[in-house]
Amino acid sequence: MTEHQALARIDAVPLTLTGGRSLQDWLAHETALGPEGARRAIIEYRRFLALALTAPRDAPAMPPPLVQQVWQRHRDDGAAYHAFCSALDCGYFHHNVSRWQITRAEAYRQTRARYHAAFGALSQFWWPHPALLAIRTRLTVVWIVLAIGCVFFGVVDRIESVWAVLAIYGVVAALLLAGRFLPLRFREYEGPRGSVAMRHDGPV
Structure with a gap:
């Protein structure tokens, strides 16, 4: 067939x-x-x-x-x-x-x-090309590392701005979660x- x-x-x-x-x-x-x-x-x-x-x-x-x-x-x-x-x-x-x-x-x-x-x-x-899928996965890891780094250094170096840093981290985390859990919207290059x-x- x-x-x-x-x-x-x-x-x-x-x-x-x-x-x-x-x-x-x-x-x-x-x-x-x-x-x-x-x-x-x-x-x-x-x-x-x-x-x-x-x-x-x-x-x-x-x-x-x-x-x-x-x-x-x-x-x-x-x-x-x-x-x-x-x-x-x-x-x-x-x-x-x-x-x-x-x-x-x-x-x-x-x-x-x-x-x-x-x-x-x-x-x-x-x-999507397999290379795009791999890039998308690596970018997610990079975003997570950067977000954690922002929170860590913000808390250590500038205590008075911790809430602003946490707010930025929250926005980044929300975007990552949206890409993972919203149905059929942000996951087109998630990877096989x-x-x-x-x-x-x-x-x-």
Whole structure:
């Protein structure tokens, strides 16, 4: 089966949540993506599933961060996800990486290459280059170190301005937390730390 044949099969199955609400509608109204972003997210999610469906047994597919979050939301609705996989009649998309020797970074690089070969040019917003993911992670560490340093030296050298320093630290910490916990908004370059997808052909 080619990636385009797999995508045609996946496109024929609705992405609905328990209760009948579409996954696209949920993304449009419950996240910062908006209607157009949600539409594109569904396109990229379906393409990723096509790559997962046709992935070699020893090279699981690895989604980019935003697609990972869409996939996670779908999996969180266990009944709907189970029904979706059953309707595809091609097994179940697992997400456990512990049994595979390939690293997440290598899986992501291979998945991007397969995406480019099957679907053409990649959007850097939806499929950021691995180097950007690494930079984003390192910048987070740098911000944390700088913030802690500001607090330490502010307390030691200028006791009278400690509240101002703490306020700055609070703003920096809030931005870091926002990037980590706000859904589908600031995490587009977080890094491939999520799950890989491998198809299981046994009972769903």
